[in-house]
Amino acid sequence: MIVAELKEIDEIRKMVDRYSSILVVGCDSCVAECAVGGARETQLLASALKLSYLKDRDEKVITEACLDRQCVDDFIDGIAEQVPEHDVILSLGCGAGVQALARVYTDKPIIPALNTLFIGETVMRGVWTENCLGCGQCKLGYFGAVCPVARCSKKLMNGPCGGSRGGRCEIDPETPCGWDLIIKRLEAIGELDRLSEYVPPVNWSTSHSGGPRRVIREDQKP
Amino acid sequence: MHRQNNKIVVFHCRNLRLFQDGERKEFSMAWPGLSLVSIPCSGKIEAHFLLKTLASGAQGVLVLACAEQACQYLEGSMRSRKRVEYARHWLEKLGIAPDRIEFVRLWPVSQQALEAHLEEFVLKLESLGALGTPEKV
Numbered sequence: 001m002i003v004a005e006l007k008e009i010d011e012i013r014k015m016v017d018r019y020s021s022i023l024v025v026g027c028d029s030c031v032a033e034c035a036v037g038g039a040r041e042t043q044l045l046a047s048a049l050k051l052s053y054l055k056d057r058d059e060k061v062i063t064e065a066c067l068d069r070q071c072v073d074d075f076i077d078g079i080a081e082q083v084p085e086h087d088v089i090l091s092l093g094c095g096a097g098v099q100a101l102a103r104v105y106t107d108k109p110i111i112p113a114l115n116t117l118f119i120g121e122t123v124m125r126g127v128w129t130e131n132c133l134g135c136g137q138c139k140l141g142y143f144g145a146v147c148p149v150a151r152c153s154k155k156l157m158n159g160p161c162g163g164s165r166g167g168r169c170e171i172d173p174e175t176p177c178g179w180d181l182i183i184k185r186l187e188a189i190g191e192l193d194r195l196s197e198y199v200p201p202v203n204w205s206t207s208h209s210g211g212p213r214r215v216i217r218e219d220q221k222p
Numbered sequence: 223m224h225r226q227n228n229k230i231v232v233f234h235c236r237n238l239r240l241f242q243d244g245e246r247k248e249f250s251m252a253w254p255g256l257s258l259v260s261i262p263c264s265g266k267i268e269a270h271f272l273l274k275t276l277a278s279g280a281q282g283v284l285v286l287a288c289a290e291q292a293c294q295y296l297e298g299s300m301r302s303r304k305r306v307e308y309a310r311h312w313l314e315k316l317g318i319a320p321d322r323i324e325f326v327r328l329w330p331v332s333q334q335a336l337e338a339h340l341e342e343f344v345l346k347l348e349s350l351g352a353l354g355t356p357e358k359v
Contacts, residue, residue, distance in 0.1 A: 008315075009315055009316065040268060040270050041270070043270040043273075043274055044269055044270035044273055044274075044312070046277075047270060047273035047274040047276070047277040048273055048277075048312055048315075048316060050277035051273060051276055051277050051313075051316050051318060051353075052316045052317075054277070054353065054354045055316065055317055055318055055353075055354060057354060
């Protein structure tokens with residue numbers, strides 16, 4: 001899922017102060033799972049903005065709505081009736097959601113309330129970690145489903161650097177060593193032999209370094 | 223006793239058994255502006271409820287929870303404390319006195335203790351002034 005964090009309220013205010021009616025729109029998918037942009041957080045931010053403007057005696061209309069997914073047109077249509085009544089949409093979606101809203105509601109300013117961070121997983125309640133860089137050439141099969149691109153600080157593809165201590169990365173001791181995880185995992189499933197195969201360096205042209213990416217599937221087109 | 227018409231919302235755990243038959247209405251009438259909201263467990267409280275309550279016109283919100291070891295759902299009382307802290311942190315960020323939201327642990331059937339807390343809370347809210355006017359954070 002996409003992991004994000006809420007921007008500081010001052011930054012949000014700075015962007016929306018100029019409008020008199022604000023539609024706060026959440027997204028009940030990834031950003032709900034990371035407790036930053038779902039229905040609850042939408043209500044929280046809308047209420048916080050109301051209180052903030054109340055304190056400044058600035059009367060604004062603040063309405064909240066939450067879509068199941070902000071990155072799919074069928075769901076985006078869910079706020080079609082509310083959009084014309086507001087000056088701006090404050091999106092609690094990830095970067096993709098914000099841009100999807102902008103594509104659909106062409107005459108409306110869309111302001112992001114989140115900083116989109118990474119593709120990751122919920123390790124436990126309140127803890128999310130990055131584990132996929134979207135490099136475009138998944139080699140998890142070689143590495144016991146632990147990604148050296150995302151989870152090794154040095155992105156090493158053919159063994160550890162030798163700098164880790166006690167299973168922790170030398171760059172940041174808070175981070176588990178990706179290669180320690182890979183070796184333990186391959187040991188556990190009896191597939192350490194996978195590591196005898198040379199894995200060439202990542203071809204970054206399939207990652208974002210190669211420019212904006214797109215997937216086209218004729219079988220899925222209308 | 224302070225019985226001013228200060229809009230206060232009290233979320234209280236049902237298991238505190240604060241009111242016997244009819245007492246609830248009597249208690250509310252003695253405290254103009256007070257809204258009592260019974261919830262299955264204080265752990266049901268979330269930060270957005272608290273901010274929304276203030277944004278909807280309440281001057282203060284009290285969350286009444288059971289003692290941590292007495293929570294029937296084990297973690298509810300601990301969770302509600304964290305969530306109240308989070309909501310208070312939000313108020314601080316907004317430049318609003320965090321004391322407008324308070325968390326209180328009570329023993330069951332302690333209506334007198336509730337009254338004492340309310341007295342204190344009303345005084346505090348009066349010193350802060352109405353929400354929306356400059357206040358000391």
